[in-house]
Amino acid sequence: MSHTVDPQSIDPEIATSAGASSRPRKKRRTMLAAASVWMTIVVIAAVFADLLPIADFGETVGESGESPFESISEPLGTDRLGRSMLSRSVYGARVSLAVGLLGALLALVVGGLAGLLAAQFKGPIRAIVDVLANSVLAVPPIIFLLAIVSALQPSIPTLVVSLSMLVLPTFARLTKANALSQMGREYILAANAMGAGNARILFRELMPNAAGPVLAYSLLVVASLIVAEGALSFLGLGVPPPYPTWGGMIASGQTLLAMQPWPVLIPAFLLFFTVYSLNTVGEALQQKLYARESQM
Amino acid sequence: MNGAVHTSVLSTVRIHIPTRGFSTNMVRYIGSRLLHALPVLFLVSLGAIALTNLMPGSAAETILGEFAREDDIVRLEEELGLNAPIWERYVDWVGGAVQGDLGGSIRSRQPVSELILERVPITLEIGLASLVIAIAVAVPLGAYAAANEGGRLDKVVTSLVSVSLALPTYVIAIFLIYLIAVKGGLLPPNGWSPLSDGIVTNLRFVALPIISLAIAEIPVMLRVLRADVMATLKEDFVLSARSRGLSRNYVLFRHALRPSLFSLVTVSGIVFGRLLGGTVIVERIFSLPGVGSLIATSVLGKDVRVVQAIVVLIALLYIVVNTAIDVTYTYLDPRVRGK
Numbered sequence: 001m002s003h004t005v006d007p008q009s010i011d012p013e014i015a016t017s018a019g020a021s022s023r024p025r026k027k028r029r030t031m032l033a034a035a036s037v038w039m040t041i042v043v044i045a046a047v048f049a050d051l052l053p054i055a056d057f058g059e060t061v062g063e064s065g066e067s068p069f070e071s072i073s074e075p076l077g078t079d080r081l082g083r084s085m086l087s088r089s090v091y092g093a094r095v096s097l098a099v100g101l102l103g104a105l106l107a108l109v110v111g112g113l114a115g116l117l118a119a120q121f122k123g124p125i126r127a128i129v130d131v132l133a134n135s136v137l138a139v140p141p142i143i144f145l146l147a148i149v150s151a152l153q154p155s156i157p158t159l160v161v162s163l164s165m166l167v168l169p170t171f172a173r174l175t176k177a178n179a180l181s182q183m184g185r186e187y188i189l190a191a192n193a194m195g196a197g198n199a200r201i202l203f204r205e206l207m208p209n210a211a212g213p214v215l216a217y218s219l220l221v222v223a224s225l226i227v228a229e230g231a232l233s234f235l236g237l238g239v240p241p242p243y244p245t246w247g248g249m250i251a252s253g254q255t256l257l258a259m260q261p262w263p264v265l266i267p268a269f270l271l272f273f274t275v276y277s278l279n280t281v282g283e284a285l286q287q288k289l290y291a292r293e294s295q296m
Numbered sequence: 297m298n299g300a301v302h303t304s305v306l307s308t309v310r311i312h313i314p315t316r317g318f319s320t321n322m323v324r325y326i327g328s329r330l331l332h333a334l335p336v337l338f339l340v341s342l343g344a345i346a347l348t349n350l351m352p353g354s355a356a357e358t359i360l361g362e363f364a365r366e367d368d369i370v371r372l373e374e375e376l377g378l379n380a381p382i383w384e385r386y387v388d389w390v391g392g393a394v395q396g397d398l399g400g401s402i403r404s405r406q407p408v409s410e411l412i413l414e415r416v417p418i419t420l421e422i423g424l425a426s427l428v429i430a431i432a433v434a435v436p437l438g439a440y441a442a443a444n445e446g447g448r449l450d451k452v453v454t455s456l457v458s459v460s461l462a463l464p465t466y467v468i469a470i471f472l473i474y475l476i477a478v479k480g481g482l483l484p485p486n487g488w489s490p491l492s493d494g495i496v497t498n499l500r501f502v503a504l505p506i507i508s509l510a511i512a513e514i515p516v517m518l519r520v521l522r523a524d525v526m527a528t529l530k531e532d533f534v535l536s537a538r539s540r541g542l543s544r545n546y547v548l549f550r551h552a553l554r555p556s557l558f559s560l561v562t563v564s565g566i567v568f569g570r571l572l573g574g575t576v577i578v579e580r581i582f583s584l585p586g587v588g589s590l591i592a593t594s595v596l597g598k599d600v601r602v603v604q605a606i607v608v609l610i611a612l613l614y615i616v617v618n619t620a621i622d623v624t625y626t627y628l629d630p631r632v633r634g635k
Contacts (some may be wrong), residue, residue, distance in 0.1 A: 134332075135339040138618075139611045142573035143591065147343075147607045150595040151350035227464040231577055234466045235592050250470060254581070257470070257485070258478045265474065268467045276462035 012231060032284050035277035042274055046094040055084040057091045058242045065260035079249070079263040080256050088244035089270055094240075095245045096274065099156060100226040103163035103219050111168040112214060115175025116202050119183065119210075129176070133169030141166050149237045156239060159232070163225045175219060178210040216289050219282030224277045229269055246271050326623055333615045340546045340611040344604040345386045348378060359402065359598040372402065376600070389604070398605040403597050408605045411590065418488070418586035419575050422502055426509035427571065434514050435547075435553070438521030443548050445526055453522070457515040465574045469508040469581045476504060486583045512574050513567050520563050524556040561625050565618045572610060 045052065055061045060082040061074060066078035069087065076085035098203030118129035136144065148162040182188060183206075191205050232238040241248060246267040253264035348355040356372040357364060371407035371479065372378075377385050392399065441453040460468075477485035483504055489497040528534065529552055537547045576588035583589070593603035 119371045131335050133337045136335045138340050138615050140569040140572040142576050143607055143610050146591055146595045150603045196517055230464055231497050261474055264470055268470050271460055
């Protein structure tokens with residue numbers, strides 16, 4: 001019996017694919033390798049965007065809607081304003097990753113802390129954490145985001161905060177559930193018997209042991225935040241133009257989809273590859289973790 | 297701990313409807329669920345009304361833009377009661393809301409309740425239709441895949457599930473528009489025609505939105521169902537039915553499927569939430585005049601009254617549906633009630 005709590009029992013939307021185990025091991029390993037390579041490329045491109053030999057994302061480099069794979073200088077073609085699709089894709093990756101990673105990190109820290117506190121202190125603290133978490137979860141994610149964005153001016157910091165609020169309750173619940181399952185174990189009892197204070201038990205005993213599953217789950221959260229950021233940008237509520245975002249590129253190209261499909265299809269494929277890769281790596285991490293836990 | 301283990305226990309217990317002690321227990325349970333829902337609904341509605349407090353600087357100025365005239369700003373502040381403290385505005389709003397008065401839209405000057413009501417049918421149509429299609433596809437496919445674990449169909453289904461889980465609704469919709477409307481020329485890429493103008497034209501416009509929504513919901517259902525049917529098929533009663541000479545398909549659909557459908561009830565809350573969010577995206581992409589596109593345009597236009605009303609109504613609906621799901625679940629499994 002493993003002592004970790006499956007995130008899926010907290011939030012079934014999490015992509016812990018039940019079918020992964022039936023896939024042949026070799027194929028799974030290839031997929032995992034491909035996913036890792038893709039994520040490495042995206043991360044490097046996003047981090048070093050300014051150093052890469054690509055045009056500025058706002059600069060006109062050619063005709064409107066040049067097809068990809070035709071010229072060497074613009075391998076991904078141009079959008080309808082003649083701007084480099086390669087450059088816009090790379091800078092768009094920067095927004096997606098920054099918002100996804102920072103949002104997940106913020107939610108991990110704040111939600112994790114709230115979850116630990118709720119596990120350690122029964123009574124009012126747990127009740128407050130529970131009610132707050134339930135209130136956020138009582139509004140469907142996109143509606144919740146829309147409500148917050150309607151009040152705040154869109155910018156990277158406000159996006160990070162509102163996206164993190166979206167997943168904060170799940171982190172809190174997951175940490176709480178994991179911490180509670182650790183509570184009954186002997187080492188906590190031993191720490192208590194030795195007279196350890198609340199803070200010591202929380203941060204030195206509970207946290208390191210409850211952190212594993214929560215961390216493994218974080219990659220899947222990054223993926224879901226990238227999807228949510230894309231949705232907001234698509235609705236025109238993300239990082240404002242001219243700064244490129246994948247969702248914004250899809251939305252602005254949609255009217256010309258019939259004549260110039262590539263400026264829409266390229267960001268759509270980028271989003272898909274990135275989310276799929278994050279899910280694949282995240283799932284592999286989780287499985288590894290559970291396998292280790294259940295061997296104990 | 298995961299779905300599979302959990303139902304294998306369930307399926308050994310025959311689902312029966314208890315006759316004695318039902319009413320008082322059940323009423324008490326429903327009562328406690330509703331009691332739990334109240335503080336949540338209170339916080340959500342308070343949060344929705346407090347949205348104007350979140351706006352940086354003067355809310356009226358944010359709404360009207362930086363070039364607004366001074367007297368317009370004063371008038372809007374008056375209209376929204378922005379000078380009153382939050383609790384006063386909250387009591388006012390709730391007082392109006394329970395009588396069906398949600399205030400007036402700042403942009404269109406129409407009553408908010410009217411704006412929402414005339415758009416409900418469209419959202420309802422695409423939502424319900426996509427749900428029906430998703431269930432009709434996911435249930436047989438999930439059962440077959442589970443019955444032939446590791447087989448060709450199962451492999452296709454599991455890879456399709458992980459692919460579609462990585463496809464955001466707006467990407468699904470774009471691919472569908474490109475393939476079916478642009479390349480195939482089979483259906484219009486966007487637009488809307490009311491049901492009163494004939495069902496065929498209406499269906500031509502709503503077909504792609506409905507399919508997009510269904511594709512987003514299917515993997516969630518499929519995954520849970522497949523895992524559960526797989527667990528149920530390992531039960532003794534399945535073996536005994538097979539040994540009595542009943543065919544594989546008969547056992548699958550008449551014996552194994554029903555106890556496995558159980559978990560679909562638990563994910564239906566998530567599916568419902570995805571659906572509500574999905575309609576916002578899909579209605580925008582396909583320019584359908586539903587509630588989803590109403591909230592999207594209202595957020596863009598900072599039409600707070602409309603945003604507040606829709607957020608509270610959707611939260612209310614969502615809470616009611618989730619409570620109903622909890623109750624159904626308890627009704628189906630007497631053991632949950634004891635906890």
